[in-house]
Amino acid sequence: MSDRLSQRIESVAELLVHALELEHQSAECYRQLAQALAVHHNHAAAALFGLLADMSDARASAVMARAEGVSLPEIAPWDFKWPAAGSPQIDCDHVEISYLMTPLQALEVCLDKETLGREFYVLVASESPAAGVRVLAAEMAEERRERVELILTWIRGERGVATRVPEDLDPPNLPG
Amino acid sequence: MDAASVIPTLRAKDYKSDVVPVWCPGCGHFGVLSAVTKALAYLKLPKERVALISGIGCSARLPAYVGAYGFHGVHGRALPLAAGLKAARPDLTVLVAGGDGDGFSIGGNHFLHACRRNMDMAYIVMDNEVYGMTKGQASPTTRPDWAKSKLTPHGTGIRPFQPAAIALAAGASFIARGYSGDPGGLTRLISEAIEHPGFGFLHVLSPCRTFRPEQSDWKHQVHRSDKGPTDDPAEAAHSIQADDGMTLGLLYARRLPVWQPDNRATATTADLEGAFVV
Numbered sequence: 545m546s547d548r549l550s551q552r553i554e555s556v557a558e559l560l561v562h563a564l565e566l567e568h569q570s571a572e573c574y575r576q577l578a579q580a581l582a583v584h585h586n587h588a589a590a591a592l593f594g595l596l597a598d599m600s601d602a603r604a605s606a607v608m609a610r611a612e613g614v615s616l617p618e619i620a621p622w623d624f625k626w627p628a629a630g631s632p633q634i635d636c637d638h639v640e641i642s643y644l645m646t647p648l649q650a651l652e653v654c655l656d657k658e659t660l661g662r663e664f665y666v667l668v669a670s671e672s673p674a675a676g677v678r679v680l681a682a683e684m685a686e687e688r689r690e691r692v693e694l695i696l697t698w699i700r701g702e703r704g705v706a707t708r709v710p711e712d713l714d715p716p717n718l719p720g
Numbered sequence: 721m722d723a724a725s726v727i728p729t730l731r732a733k734d735y736k737s738d739v740v741p742v743w744c745p746g747c748g749h750f751g752v753l754s755a756v757t758k759a760l761a762y763l764k765l766p767k768e769r770v771a772l773i774s775g776i777g778c779s780a781r782l783p784a785y786v787g788a789y790g791f792h793g794v795h796g797r798a799l800p801l802a803a804g805l806k807a808a809r810p811d812l813t814v815l816v817a818g819g820d821g822d823g824f825s826i827g828g829n830h831f832l833h834a835c836r837r838n839m840d841m842a843y844i845v846m847d848n849e850v851y852g853m854t855k856g857q858a859s860p861t862t863r864p865d866w867a868k869s870k871l872t873p874h875g876t877g878i879r880p881f882q883p884a885a886i887a888l889a890a891g892a893s894f895i896a897r898g899y900s901g902d903p904g905g906l907t908r909l910i911s912e913a914i915e916h917p918g919f920g921f922l923h924v925l926s927p928c929r930t931f932r933p934e935q936s937d938w939k940h941q942v943h944r945s946d947k948g949p950t951d952d953p954a955e956a957a958h959s960i961q962a963d964d965g966m967t968l969g970l971l972y973a974r975r976l977p978v979w980q981p982d983n984r985a986t987a988t989t990a991d992l993e994g995a996f997v998v
């Protein structure tokens with residue numbers, strides 16, 4: 545369903561609205577995952593998603609500060625120019641999420657989401673017709689790269705410890 | 721100054737309540753919740769002018785998670801409850817939410833009449849082809865050969881209920897299909913269903929992560945409609961029947977008379993009280 549590939553971001557204001565949406569929605573998505581996993585007593589994975597939610601909140605505030613004084617256009621939720629149908633991170637449809645996921649699996653989900661977010665900025669940095677947009681998008685891609693690197697470091701650390709599979713003492717009556 | 725101009729702009733998350741969803745992590749219904757709140761924010765609807773009505777089911781928990789008015793009613797009875805509310809309070813934006821079991825099984829009769837009555841409300845059915853809340857029994861939309869429930873070890877052997885075709889035959893004026901993993905598209909369809917003057921029926925494919933894990937493949941099966949909606953019922957019947965059930969978008973929309981009872985008072989409360997005096 546990737547039918548928006550050719551749409552290009554043409555102004556800094558438009559890029560800022562996309563960046564804000566991306567950060568707000570990624571914070572929402574991570575927080576939702578953190579809450580859902582906490583409800584199911586998977587506190588290790590919940591803590592990781594909670595941490596990522598806080599980091600996204602901080603990034604949203606940074607984008608907000610950058611947007612100070614810029615008149616931002618209002619964009620309908622379906623008119624964002626994401627490379628695929630959902631935003632790289634809003635697409636929080638979670639098929640890969642399980643209440644029994646390990647911290648390593650949680651980190652892998654975060655890595656996917658952060659990588660997609662970075663790819664969005666890289667695409668804008670290479671495809672926008674406006675030089676100012678390309679510069680700002682490249683800066684944002686670099687920030688994302690740092691976050692991707694951080695998660696990779698955590699993943700390496702997690703691979704080094706014994707797998708912590710959460711236990712379910714009362715499993716659902718699953719189809720056989 | 722109209723009401724909209726004095727309402728501060730709310731973001732989608734401002735329409736969420738502080739009740740934490742108990743859905744299984746990975747449930748498709750999260751995507752529907754997110755799209756509902758985005759649509760309300762996009763339409764800038766004041767929270768106190770919106771009511772969400774539901775029956776029973778995992779999907780029917782949705783009103784609890786939205787920070788507007790809500791009523792979590794009886795299994796299969798969301799539509800009559802919503803009709804009563806809309807009749808009494810036509811000024812409210814009424815949204816009805818539930819599952820395929822709630823809406824097409826026990827509530828199937830109400831679904832038919834809600835379609836033909838055409839009251840101004842949006843009905844979101846979160847279809848996962850299973851009874852999620854009661855731990856995975858076949859529902860009216862389950863395919864005949866799904867044999868993973870102990871109640872139907874050989875499958876149901878019954879052709880599935882066709883929500884869009886049945887809505888059309890029952891006289892619905894707005895029929896659309898969305899997918900919980902398509903946040904932008906689903907938000908748009910919910911907004912359109914709310915704005916449609918009449919009964920906006922939105923069939924949402926919303927996977928059950930726990931009892932139908934194979935539905936994760938829907939992501940690859942859904943596709944957008946390659947043509948716009950029609951207002952011709954014969955044309956709609958043809959395309960809906962020919963469809964694989966995975967086409968997303970607005971399938972049919974037509975202006976039809978909206979039913980709204982005349983609410984003029986015919987008696988005072990004192991008259992009514994008088995009638996009960998023995």
Ligand SMILES: Cc1ncc(C[n+]2csc(CCOP(=O)(O)OP(=O)(O)O)c2C)c(N)n1
Nearest residue numbers: 776777778779795819820821822851852853
């Ligand atoms: C009158 C009545 N009959 C049966 C039930 C049991 N029941 C609760 S939810 C449900 C079906 C839920 O399936 P669905 O509506 O598809 O929603 P989901 O949980 O899959 O989202 C049933 C049969 C009930 N609560 N009340």
Ligand code: SF4
Nearest residue numbers: 744747778852928929
């Ligand atoms: S049982 Fe299925 S429908 Fe219910 S919350 Fe879990 S995944 Fe969702």
